[in-house]
Amino acid sequence: MDVKRLDEGLSVTAQIRPEDVPALAAAGFRSIIVNRPDGEGADQPSFAEIAAAAEASGLEARYLPVTPGKVRDEDAAGFAAAMAALPKPALAFCRTGTRSTTLWALSEAGRRPLPEILATARAAGYDMSGIARRVLAGGKVSTAGAVASHDVVIVGGGSAGIAVASSLLARRPDLDIAIIEPADIHYYQPGWTLVGAGVFDPLVTRRDMARVLPRGVHWIKAAVAAFEPEENAVLLEGCRPVTYRQLVVCPGLKLDWNGIAGLAETLGQNGVTSNYRYDLAPYTWQLVQELKGGTALFTQPPMPIKCAGAPQKAMYLSCDHWRRSGRLKDIDVGFHTAGAVLFGVPDYVPALMEYVERYGIALNFGETLVSVDGPGRLARFRRATADGGTEIVARGFDMLHAVPPQTAPDFVRVSPLADAAGWVAADPASLRHPKYANVLTLGDAAGTANAKTAAAARKQAPVVAQNVLVGLGLARGDAVYDGYGSCPLTVEKGRIVLAEFGYGGKLAPSFPTWLIDGTRPTRAAWWLKERILPPMYWQGMLKGREWMARPEITG
Numbered sequence: 001m002d003v004k005r006l007d008e009g010l011s012v013t014a015q016i017r018p019e020d021v022p023a024l025a026a027a028g029f030r031s032i033i034v035n036r037p038d039g040e041g042a043d044q045p046s047f048a049e050i051a052a053a054a055e056a057s058g059l060e061a062r063y064l065p066v067t068p069g070k071v072r073d074e075d076a077a078g079f080a081a082a083m084a085a086l087p088k089p090a091l092a093f094c095r096t097g098t099r100s101t102t103l104w105a106l107s108e109a110g111r112r113p114l115p116e117i118l119a120t121a122r123a124a125g126y127d128m129s130g131i132a133r134r135v136l137a138g139g140k141v142s143t144a145g146a147v148a149s150h151d152v153v154i155v156g157g158g159s160a161g162i163a164v165a166s167s168l169l170a171r172r173p174d175l176d177i178a179i180i181e182p183a184d185i186h187y188y189q190p191g192w193t194l195v196g197a198g199v200f201d202p203l204v205t206r207r208d209m210a211r212v213l214p215r216g217v218h219w220i221k222a223a224v225a226a227f228e229p230e231e232n233a234v235l236l237e238g239c240r241p242v243t244y245r246q247l248v249v250c251p252g253l254k255l256d257w258n259g260i261a262g263l264a265e266t267l268g269q270n271g272v273t274s275n276y277r278y279d280l281a282p283y284t285w286q287l288v289q290e291l292k293g294g295t296a297l298f299t300q301p302p303m304p305i306k307c308a309g310a311p312q313k314a315m316y317l318s319c320d321h322w323r324r325s326g327r328l329k330d331i332d333v334g335f336h337t338a339g340a341v342l343f344g345v346p347d348y349v350p351a352l353m354e355y356v357e358r359y360g361i362a363l364n365f366g367e368t369l370v371s372v373d374g375p376g377r378l379a380r381f382r383r384a385t386a387d388g389g390t391e392i393v394a395r396g397f398d399m400l401h402a403v404p405p406q407t408a409p410d411f412v413r414v415s416p417l418a419d420a421a422g423w424v425a426a427d428p429a430s431l432r433h434p435k436y437a438n439v440l441t442l443g444d445a446a447g448t449a450n451a452k453t454a455a456a457a458r459k460q461a462p463v464v465a466q467n468v469l470v471g472l473g474l475a476r477g478d479a480v481y482d483g484y485g486s487c488p489l490t491v492e493k494g495r496i497v498l499a500e501f502g503y504g505g506k507l508a509p510s511f512p513t514w515l516i517d518g519t520r521p522t523r524a525a526w527w528l529k530e531r532i533l534p535p536m537y538w539q540g541m542l543k544g545r546e547w548m549a550r551p552e553i554t555g
């Protein structure tokens, strides 16, 4: 028997035999639900045989037969009623366990979020994405027709979504496009590093969504809950389908603040901050100004994360302020990264190491922040030991800049679009889904190996726009993305190491070396970051003006 636990009350398995029942009783099960109709298979024991064996072992048994592929609403309701009445834990089985898991998923509808139901079933080895629509409809067969239908549907109105909509309209002003986006505010997140250093006012990094959405695009103000690529549909929360001819998936990534015990509760107080949140970046600057001495810790979770340089950018700018104000000698600064190197592309490391030495930063590789005790000002890290095990080390702090672990959004991770790591699967050059050719992706949600940055989205958007038009039969020749991403490493106020690279860490400088040598700190790169990139974002990238981002077309 291969018993799979779904929750504390229920496990499922494939067909069992009466002689298995004593072992189930010994394992603690108190009841058995039989979801396979009698006589379905030639060598299948009948319910009566199972029930007799159950009674002999002191277990209850219930017969709730379901025909394969025909789980009715009343079956799910009957299953929920049985689960409420039977002693637990219970074991449900059918031929493979799929019907039992389906009944469980439908009976849990409305009680748990859809991604949790799908992820739990998947972890047990059952793909329930085919019943996402029904789970969203409260466990009942949904007869809802599409609430909207568009030639192009874009999921997410962040940097990537708005850029791709504008690039599409720049090519075809009459195109029928909808953006599904639940938020009222659009953020220019690359500005948060400079908010945390007191250079930018936070307000310059936010705009009303209504102001940045391109004119002519339908705004569906809702969140997508599930994908049905076989039906060319996405499901909004509340089980409202929206259908499309071409789908662009770019809902960003999930910052898993709860992935570090105690962190969420203490953010914004007790010296704990993060530039990864709009409302906290000003607190970083407040802490930097207030800290006169003691210990400042800066942490970085395992890759991939958005803007891989941002955790150390916060550190260098803080150190620079402490150096200029004569306090650095009284502050111990530690960088604690889950990674094994300072930066993934080696060409930029020498310049960064000069600053690490100048600021006297203690580098701690292979250390992952696992918990924070804010009031006690204690951070705990997991680190590898020489014998191949792990140990927990506790470190006190006066200031902690924490960066949370990052994953694909839950509704993407459990969807048929996800790759093995949970991101939206994509061909690295065309950004099309390998299985569903009318689904494209870009931005942080994409399962491509580029650096997750707005700079990458700036180059990806025209590629996706062209390839969507090819898919609609309105253009010829695929556009190709080369993996470009950029990370302006703010090593001191006034100087930046401008990392620009493509797939495989291949350097991809935008400027001649005499103007900006990206491997060295330069004033020109700071000027670019502070003065040029924000207007280039708002007025260029978000408006479909593809400055320095014209795609290469094949064929």
Ligand code: FAD
Pocket (backbone or CB within 6 Å): 155, 156, 157, 158, 159, 160, 161, 180, 181, 182, 183, 186, 188, 189, 190, 191, 192, 193, 222, 223, 224, 225, 250, 251, 252, 253, 275, 276, 277, 306, 307, 310, 409, 411, 442, 443, 444, 445, 452, 453, 454, 455, 456, 457, 486, 487, 488
């Ligand atoms: P986002 O811009 O995050 O947008 C995702 C959108 O999807 C959001 O509007 C969200 O509301 C929406 N959404 C979420 N769930 C759903 C749903 N269920 N249905 C519909 N819509 C949904 N990049 C650089 O290029 N340079 C930098 O210097 C830089 N520095 C950074 C510093 C920091 C501190 C941070 C946090 C990021 C930085 N970045 C930088 C990274 C950059 O901001 C991101 O890579 C970029 O915003 C990704 O764009 P996106 O559209 O994929 O995601």
